[in-house]
Amino acid sequence: MIHMLQSLIDNIVVLPFFIALVTGLVGIIWRRPCTSRRLFFSISAAIQMVLAWYLIFLTHKVKILFLPLGAWKAPFGISIAIDVFGSLLIGVTTMLSLFAILYLFATTKKDKENFLLLPLIQFMIAGIVLSFSTGDFFNLFVSFEIFLIASYGLLTLKSDEKSIKNTFPYLGVNVIGGTLFVLGASFIYGMFGTLNFADISAQTSNLSQDPKLILIASYLVLVFGIKAGFFPLFYWLPRSYSCLPPPLAALFAGLLTKVGIYAIIRTLTTIFPLGLVSIYSAIGYLSIFTMVIAIIISLSRTNIREILCYNLISHIGFLMASIAIFSPISLTGGIFYMMHHMVVIASLFLISGLIVQLTKTDVLQNAGNVWKTHGFVGLLFLIQALSLAGLPPFSGFWGKFLILREAIRFDQLSLAIAIVLASILTLLSMIRIWFHVFLKKNESLKIGPSPKGFKRSTTVVSILVLFSLAMGVFSNPFINASNKAMTGLLNKTSYENKVLVYEQTLKMIPVDKNGHSKQSSEKKQVSPIHSHPGQQKTKNGHHKNENYQLKSIPNTVSKKEVLDGTSVH
Amino acid sequence: MINTKSHILESVSRLIFLFIIIFSIYLFLKGHNEPGGGFIAGIAASIPLILLAMSLGVPTVQRVLKIDSLSLAATGLILAYGTSFIPTLLGYPFLFQKMIHTHIPILGELHIGTPVLFDLGVFMVVVGVSTKIIFSFLETVNSKEKG
Numbered sequence: 001m002i003h004m005l006q007s008l009i010d011n012i013v014v015l016p017f018f019i020a021l022v023t024g025l026v027g028i029i030w031r032r033p034c035t036s037r038r039l040f041f042s043i044s045a046a047i048q049m050v051l052a053w054y055l056i057f058l059t060h061k062v063k064i065l066f067l068p069l070g071a072w073k074a075p076f077g078i079s080i081a082i083d084v085f086g087s088l089l090i091g092v093t094t095m096l097s098l099f100a101i102l103y104l105f106a107t108t109k110k111d112k113e114n115f116l117l118l119p120l121i122q123f124m125i126a127g128i129v130l131s132f133s134t135g136d137f138f139n140l141f142v143s144f145e146i147f148l149i150a151s152y153g154l155l156t157l158k159s160d161e162k163s164i165k166n167t168f169p170y171l172g173v174n175v176i177g178g179t180l181f182v183l184g185a186s187f188i189y190g191m192f193g194t195l196n197f198a199d200i201s202a203q204t205s206n207l208s209q210d211p212k213l214i215l216i217a218s219y220l221v222l223v224f225g226i227k228a229g230f231f232p233l234f235y236w237l238p239r240s241y242s243c244l245p246p247p248l249a250a251l252f253a254g255l256l257t258k259v260g261i262y263a264i265i266r267t268l269t270t271i272f273p274l275g276l277v278s279i280y281s282a283i284g285y286l287s288i289f290t291m292v293i294a295i296i297i298s299l300s301r302t303n304i305r306e307i308l309c310y311n312l313i314s315h316i317g318f319l320m321a322s323i324a325i326f327s328p329i330s331l332t333g334g335i336f337y338m339m340h341h342m343v344v345i346a347s348l349f350l351i352s353g354l355i356v357q358l359t360k361t362d363v364l365q366n367a368g369n370v371w372k373t374h375g376f377v378g379l380l381f382l383i384q385a386l387s388l389a390g391l392p393p394f395s396g397f398w399g400k401f402l403i404l405r406e407a408i409r410f411d412q413l414s415l416a417i418a419i420v421l422a423s424i425l426t427l428l429s430m431i432r433i434w435f436h437v438f439l440k441k442n443e444s445l446k447i448g449p450s451p452k453g454f455k456r457s458t459t460v461v462s463i464l465v466l467f468s469l470a471m472g473v474f475s476n477p478f479i480n481a482s483n484k485a486m487t488g489l490l491n492k493t494s495y496e497n498k499v500l501v502y503e504q505t506l507k508m509i510p511v512d513k514n515g516h517s518k519q520s521s522e523k524k525q526v527s528p529i530h531s532h533p534g535q536q537k538t539k540n541g542h543h544k545n546e547n548y549q550l551k552s553i554p555n556t557v558s559k560k561e562v563l564d565g566t567s568v569h
Numbered sequence: 570m571i572n573t574k575s576h577i578l579e580s581v582s583r584l585i586f587l588f589i590i591i592f593s594i595y596l597f598l599k600g601h602n603e604p605g606g607g608f609i610a611g612i613a614a615s616i617p618l619i620l621l622a623m624s625l626g627v628p629t630v631q632r633v634l635k636i637d638s639l640s641l642a643a644t645g646l647i648l649a650y651g652t653s654f655i656p657t658l659l660g661y662p663f664l665f666q667k668m669i670h671t672h673i674p675i676l677g678e679l680h681i682g683t684p685v686l687f688d689l690g691v692f693m694v695v696v697g698v699s700t701k702i703i704f705s706f707l708e709t710v711n712s713k714e715k716g
Binding site: 003004006007008010011014018021022025026028029067068069070071080506 | 639640642643644654657658659660662663664665
């Protein structure tokens, strides 16, 4: 029994993904919507969340959790490797999925629930969790497809004309993006003969000036940029997201674009050598456009959800800016901002759902009066809106501050100006919603007593808001965690060592009855580079330092430095 | 075309049903080291089902199948994931496979292992999903033609 538990804990990195997937499958077989089915789904989501938080705890102790699937050693088999960065994102993802499911239960009637709804959500979460935990390019593609296919299903679940029409551009863009992704994976395989992150990283460590490498890296950034919603490629996003019901919109907005950003960060730190300056500056220009143009469009919208969608895109620009500066502190800020933004934008979408429940409309002109009757919703909205705009006590401030400070420190003035401008305009667009929905007196609109399920959904949202408030007020542990995540990302040697030189706790080499190990026969055919991974690593360690182009990259930025930075001004 | 009953199509699809199923089992068992396996066998096995659905109508085939296609696919995936999960309780990594290699007196070498169960899961998924897709198309076409 203890052995079983121990071996289960050794395999813990696949468990959040596995549980989500199996829950979804059970949901397909067990179709009749009833209370016990809902209970089953929420308990499963809660277990996933607890497991994910345990993962965060574990990665803080051992930095990287690694599992070679099927006992195939790293460059050959698929490796699952979760570092601090991945575990933090998995933690937020599973938390959001739990809250979205609870909100969904509070607002939809049991008999109106499509039986595919909950399984598809679980499949989407499974895909997202897998993409945060995988250490292999092709597997990353597979996980992208898992959550994309689930998201197509979720978008067209109503199967009315409007949702199909609005899903079509989403489908088209993502199918093209997926094709480009596979092509990219094949280019990588052609260049390096491997798809394993650590192996690519070991082979490319002194190639940061190679034009071919820069080309493939920028190609991948483009592919993931389509998913993330970069500047010229975002038109599909608001159209499709704004036709979803609020809890699904919250999940989509909170998670899907962030997976693209995650993949970009992973590509530019863990996989490819640091110091691809030309790509960073290209991302910088794109981020300026993304931030400013999207937020200007959001000012022209008259529909709460579309305003939020354009805000979402604009804030993807902030994350891109943190990548563009590419200093340790800016990346720390970026990671912190990513977690903050996942929670905040999701809760804003949920709040917009509350508003729609009350006023029966999400067009600004027709809304009003909410502050008088339901002040608490107004309070929730205000907290999250100010947090999104980045005002000091709230969580948005810290990430934005770190990014802005680094932009100024590295003389990227245009970036800094864009950040400030976009923040001010964010505030403006939030004030528009605030004024029209909460303050404005609208004689023609009567807000009756709270609709059914309103109290429960408000409770769910307020817990989420409390979490985001805690992120702002007690920001220390969160910034420390992001800092640790950043250190793990930039310390490539330890990732390579962990994955390629695996000291296993699990039984590894499969031996058949005649005593042939399956791997030993395969190993002989592979190039001799792989035979001494440890040796190669130390060599690369030297090369890497020469190629490091940034001004100050300590391997570990202490918590103190980050906090001193914030206390200067 | 689908609604009008074609005797030729019906009798031919009844006739070749068994052959294609047997061929798909052959493909399935051949799979591990040679071309074949769960996916191909699943595709092959869904062809006669689709043919029957075209000749006899979707409801008949669904009645004969007894299990809904989507549930079949889900069960298959659970089977596949179940076989990959069991090693995690026994001290092996997820997705670990064990092969057995024995000599059976008259029949010859037997090389079999847990991947067969995994492949069976894949087989069920492919049959379930492909029949689900085609059946829903057929149903829409039929309902359009009727009214």
